[in-house]
Amino acid sequence: MRKKVIAANWKMCKTPDQVQPFFREFLPLVASHDRDEIAICPPFLDIPAALEAGKDSNVAIGAQNMHWEKEGAYTGEICGSMLLAIGVTHVIIGHSERRQYFGETDDVVNLKLKVALELGLIPIVCVGEVLEEREAGLTEDVLRRQCLRAFHAISGKKARKMVVAYEPVWAIGTGKTATPQMAADAHVLIRAEAAKSFGEEFAEQLRILYGGSVKPENAKALMAESEIDGALVGGASLDPKSFAAIVRY
Ligand code: PEP
Helix, strand or coil, X not given: CCCCEEEEECCCCCCHHHHHHHHHHHHHHHCCCCCCEEEEXXXXXXXXXXXXXXXXXXXXXXXXXXXXXXXXXXXXXXXXXXXXXXXXXXXXXXXXXXXXXXXXXXXXXXXXXXXXXXXXXXXXXXXXXXXXXXXXXXXXXXXXXXXXXXXXXXXXXXXXXXXXEECCHHHCCCCCCCCHHHHHHHHHHHHHHHHHHHXXXXXXXXXXXXXXXXXXXXXXXXXXXXXXXXXXECHHHCCHHHXXXXXXX
16 A cells, blocks of 8 residues: 655745744644645745644645755755755655756756655655647657656665656646546556666555646545555645645545
8 A cells, every 4th residue: 555645836835924824724624634645845935934833743844846966056056955954854856847947857857866865855756748748649758758767877775765746747737637547547657667667566666646736626536546646736735725625635
């Protein structure tokens, strides 16, 4: 049995003063919920307030990005050891918005993944095709390439904590959701790629999340798919009631 992960990606939303009110409303709604792992990934600046508000709760705090070096002359960047030092446990790597707007390549994703694993963070590696790729019948090729390059030169032993999120780019923030079957098909392919890189046993325990317009109304059907091991939630995670409804699907 793979324990599901329900993770929130707040993207560039909420100021630090909005964090505590969110947790005040959210925590009682998910108190004693231990069926799934819950993680919230706020913007960097909100992380200390989230760690404070979520202290001693069942909610872990993640970051949305990190640099691939451990320290150095990289103005404006945040590295994994800084995250770890303040109590962050999860980190999103290779989100499509990073790939699309900040030029993040498969090779950069691989470098970041290696460092996150080395530090003991739980990386949530995002893969997914854009609409043109799906329409051109290239979804499988794209997912294979993204996985192969992300997993390059990493051992199964090192990758143990890794989580993958399948996020079809055409479904992110658009209100369009992949059907549970479409998501399950992609997850089967990703699991097969993980088996090639890390072995069957590893692939069997790998948690693969679905992300792309997950809402309280569609969470149950998506989570019912045995291939879907949780959700990465953007827009619907900004409201405590709606994110709690997804957690409790
Ligand atoms: C995301 O940002 O990872 C995401 C899935 O966003 P949304 O739920 O808003 O589509």
